[in-house]
Amino acid sequence: MMIVSMILVALVAIEHVYILILEMFMWTGPRAQKAFGTSRQFAQDTKSLAANQGLYNGFLAAGLFWGLFHPNNAFGYQLQLFFLICVGVAAVYGSITAKKSILFVQGFPAFAAILALVLANL
Template sequence: MAWIGMVLVAVVAVEHIYILILEMGMWTSPRARKIFGTTEKFAEESKALAANQGLYNGFLAAGLIWGLVHPASAFGHQLQIFFLACVLTAAAYGGATAKRSILVTQGLPALLALAAVLFL
């Protein structure tokens, strides 16, 4: 059953790689503006800030992948728990301050992955 946790952790990692791509490379595109609910002007003015956010999402993905590389070890398990907790914290903050839907789109997958890692 540990494979369920690994699959869910991988899903969260891929989601954060996608967010990295959106924020670092596609921030001013119509697709990213629609997803994040920004105007063309705001997107252009906030490009550097979005790229910084994207970098942090990349670090979250890297940490989760790092944990997946060591799945059978206590170290890998701890990495997965730590980085999933980081994602949950970021989702809670983003949901409270930016867009409530972040709780579902980022928080729920991380919560399910964390539950699977801890209990399966």
């Protein structure tokens, strides 16, 4: 179960690196507009806000990678759990305030990783 949890945590981290790239560097392009359901004008008007949001997604990814590679397994577990919970809370909030699909796209992988992580550390 430990390997499964590590894979799931890594996938959540990679997903957030991808979101960082979309929001910070590709926000005004067609891929980001399609992913986030925005218009060209909206993307132009909110470019700096999206870059800031992307930076936060990068912090989530960095925290998850930090937890995965930390040499102290107990502290690494705590880091992973904390950052996964942050992703889960953000997904719930985002699904309520922005787009319902966020709960599935970001929340489900985070909640699955939390479950695997906790089970692997019982």
